[in-house]
Amino acid sequence: MSSATKRLRRATATRIGPLRHLPALFRLAWSTSRALTLLSVGLRLARAAVPALMLYVAKLVVDTVVAGRADPAGAAGAGAWFTAPLQRHVELLIGIEFALALASDLLGRATTLVDGVLAERTGNAITLRLMAHAATLDLAQFEDPAVQDGLERARRQVAWRANPMGQLLGQLQDGLTALSLAVAVVAFLPWLVVLLVLALIPAFLNELHFNRQGYRLAYRRSPERREGDYMRQLGAGAETAKEIKLFGLSGYLSARFGILADRALQENTRLALRRAVAGGLFASLGTLAYYLAYLVIALRTATGTLTLGDLTFLTGAFLRLRGLVEGLLLGLSQLSGQAQYLDDLFTFLALAPRVRAPAEPAPFPTPIRDGFVFEAVGYRYPGAERWAVRDLSLTIRAGEVVALVGENGSGKTTIVKLLARLYDPTEGRILLDGRDLRDYDPDVLRTRIGVIFQDFVRFDLTAGENIAVGRIEAQDDAPRIEDAAGRALADTVVERLPAGYGQRLGRRFEDGVDLSGGEWQKLAIARAYMREAEVLILDEPTAALDARAEAEVFARLRALALGRTALLISHRFSSVRRADRIVVLGDGRVREAGTHEELVRNGGRYAELFELQAAAYR
Template structure:
């Protein structure tokens, strides 16, 4: 199993900038989250680490050893009691504010992630590296990292304030003790290096974790269950799963010694030198030299313990913030991603023509063109069929047509204007598309067809569309009809559909729309010949006087077209009507004759 390489950009992530970025993002989502944590941590920690453990002790010991009267002692106790109650009230209020704000932050930032995902280029979804980045970005949102970084920031700030107060108190007793506290600052440098080391380890495990998540997911999905039980694919997946776990174990061992070394050095500067050194020097001053009072000795020892606790807490917060900053780099990169498919400003007018002019296209990671010097023009009211064997470039042509990708060479014109000049939504809305890899969702049948929450009129329109696609015959048998939710994932009364029935529901979306151009990418791939014939009859009726593009390797739709384009290895090798291409006795004739013979065999 390969390891992920950690590049220089990842190793040199700007920690401070990312922390500020994360806090600004939280402030934008709901500023109350930071306010709630500030109320909990700053007031509570300063009271606990400084006022109660040091200042309170110092004042009381000075009253006792200074022969002050009992009234002064009682007034001090009352003051500290009031402060203690105030601490509890402020902390409790901050906790209530924080808990409510956490939900708002998660909701608002999730919405920001979803909105951003809508702007990503289609090419992102075809790049495995993108999934790693996207997984790391969503991990920040789903794993409560915003809560962690806000807590750590507030806690670290409260720790710094407490340390300043403690240092000032120790200086008033003897500035020499500050020498034993200097090593504490080296801990932050060590922990920064340690967090980058941990991040590097986690990044190496990302690919393995993605494999584990994939295997775990497929075990529970209905569409995989039959293949799991009728083949040996389960053992193949388990080998991948076990290999991912074994690889992660190797990675953990690889980094284990280094992390132990970081922890030991950190403990040396964090605990051993400050505590042992201060205790030795304080004992020397108190016992041998007699230059320190009982109150001074007690306060110094208490201060050292407080500094150790504060340092430990601040260090842990600093360490976590460093790690969070590295993870927030992924979210920041995600949000700052700029799509290469940039929307124009022109609004697309009603369709008149679509023209490919000397178009060539190559996928980013490919060595050769998938589309090579393709030229054709589609005019209003025309029916065009694009045919060819699998891998001929048909679906790529569709992606270029819908501007999921930009051409490498040449240009595509909509109504005589380059499609790059049009607003993307306006341009794409001119097309009603049924995709080859159709998808239905875990919502009602009506909502799947209309792609929105349906009122009574919408349901009537969806029902007619389902009748046109041939799906209503099945849907009408459900107790809730079109209100039935597809799949049982979220509804125990949900319904499962066969591949052909699912495709009919997906195709019904086209029948429910008012469109200029209909594009059907393998619209009958899951249908039997009879259902296919019925669907094409309905399509012919509904798309009369409309512009239609059929993209298929099955040629049953080709005879319906005014013109047929035959693709092979990304190039147009034949073009003409069905009768013209049959007369050529070329590639189209060969494909049509072969498929016709297969249909005859099925009929027998």
């Protein structure tokens, strides 16, 4: 195979390859609503036959009128014409054409209605599938910028999600109409169709080229588009408004967004200008082909080879055929262009998680007998040179309250994520009751672990729902929600809300009520109580609480941890000193471990940090 042939095949695969996803989109529409899909196809098949029929009836009308004018009875006067049998023939033909026109309009409106409903239902199905698949991906994948760019492009496809489906069916309809017209034209002048197709192919190839260029530009600009969206969110978000005003950042953010937007506008404009110029030049070839055909048809009519009805039919059919073939070729190029974006959607949906459940997961131990053991565990974030934890050996015994302390970057939160199997170790292994954590189903594992991170989510839902997310299947269990709130000291927060547990929180919606940082944190702690998990992990759970609230929360937290395994991360040594055992981390390794009293007596890093905090209160 020659190099030129190979390049041609690669170019064809690049342009047409994404069309392979169209059958999957059709199957999705079919599974969403078989009735609507069949109805849409049926309506388009019916509409496809109407244009050729209308043109042919128009030809018959013209030929009948001309024949009537040539008839001596018709030439005798208007009265003789109206009484002639040809009158009823013409009336019948015009009535048929009128009925076809009405049918075309009604079929068009029905198709628009059906396609609109099918598009929305298919779009909703795609959105749900996108959300469901995103939930299966690993945390490390979400933290990967390349995956974020792919997710951004996939989300954007939901905006026009079913357009390729409607366009594909429209192409089918136009193709059938063009076929019927082409058959009719071929019966008279076969070479006209060949002339038309040859004249329109350059425009088709031009559109393919610029669709590909547009996709490449959009693909390349995905990171900058995300940055622009981030600048817009920062500049106009309720969560950032305080600091934007205090630091006077509005002008800086606007200028930065403007630079990104102007750069995108300039590149898009240059591409659109080149596309318009090239498209105009190639479109003129199609216009030239039409008028050449028009001239030939008119000359043949003048010489008597064709009738006036043939002239009417052929010029109308050729004009319509030109538009249809041009639309088909350009539509195919646009469909190929849109299918490249569709390729992003299905590529994201094909992205497989790396943290997977084994084929035959081990039963989760209930209750946990021995606990967790980290054996020479190491983890390095994708693309990072520094290890988050390395050669980490740690034991967390069942029913034990263990506190992790250490400076920022020492690996505390990474350990939590490894324990919840949000990540899998790069090196080493983690055992639960003597079995590798990877032997268990991660979904089952996470249902048995209650984790509250310092950067917990503030859901713009009701107060009751903000607590219920800890065990969402129990969202209708009001007594359980209220009990969890009471144990976390969040009941007093809810009592002050106008609608109590039914009050929407946050500032995103008009009826929302925002809370202070400490109030939000109490609701987050209530989620841990709501979960009733065997393993409780709290990452800086009292960072936004005052000293009195912190002391009471930890007293209740200690009661919650009875009979459970608990892992506590905090920078406040007044809190961690209540733990059964304190583990001091540094550079991703265990540096010290013991009770508060033991560590203070040892005079190591813990004693140094504790003394620094204690000195601040003297």
